[in-house]
Amino acid sequence: MPDYITLENIFLVLAVFSTIFYIIKMCLFLFLGGDVEVHTDFETLTDCDPSFNFFSIQSILAFFMGFGWVGLTFLTQMETSSWIAFTVAFVVGVIFMFISAWLMFMIKKLDKNVKIDMNDYVGTVGRAYTSFKPNSSGQIEITINDQLSVLDAVNLSDEEINAFMPVKIEKYENNIIYIIKV
Known part of the structure; x- marks a missing residue:
């Protein structure tokens, strides 16, 4: 060697x-x-x-x-x-x-996708991220698993919801979040 x-x-x-x-x-x-x-x-x-x-x-x-x-x-x-x-x-x-x-x-x-059951969040209060006209869609901010998320939602009420106003998730059906003004 x-x-x-x-x-x-x-x-x-x-x-x-x-x-x-x-x-x-x-x-x-x-x-x-x-x-x-x-x-x-x-x-x-x-x-x-x-x-x-x-x-x-x-x-x-x-x-x-x-x-x-x-x-x-x-x-x-x-x-x-x-x-x-x-x-x-x-x-x-x-x-x-x-x-x-x-x-x-x-x-x-850390990269794993987490499946969230939105039915667990019915009744949760968040805030409107965009303005909602009566019975129209927009986006809401809500805290899910200690993380602020922006999600698409539909206004159930007949009144307009301005951006950053508090909203409540009223129901979740067919992959659509329905909200009302708080």
Whole structure:
């Protein structure tokens, strides 16, 4: 084996390259989005949920990044034996892998679409976002799950509702929200 292939150099190469690729992968994920959509013209029977994928490129890069930097540190700075450096580096790499997979799971969980049953919000008071003429449609602002939402609605009353006036959801039928003035 050549003299330049040492455990120290292996740790260094793994640490540097995996860190560079990890940063590139994170930038691509954050700025270009983490999902890929593929549209096909055929039916398949396979179905998978990649929201928690332990063996992803991201988590493998995290493993090599933790493995390389910790192994290099234990070998050069703490001057431990090769076996101790390798063992500690492996354990830390696995921990990095779990943390990376968990972070990706939590980030992707933020992107989930939440189904809301509007019947649960009948009787809730919000405010008109736009003006409503009698028996016409417009938009309302209402707090749903601690988040302010702007939704389309129809004025049930025969009187005009000005923008920013309080309104109450009277009923919800056929995916239409019906409101009245409070």
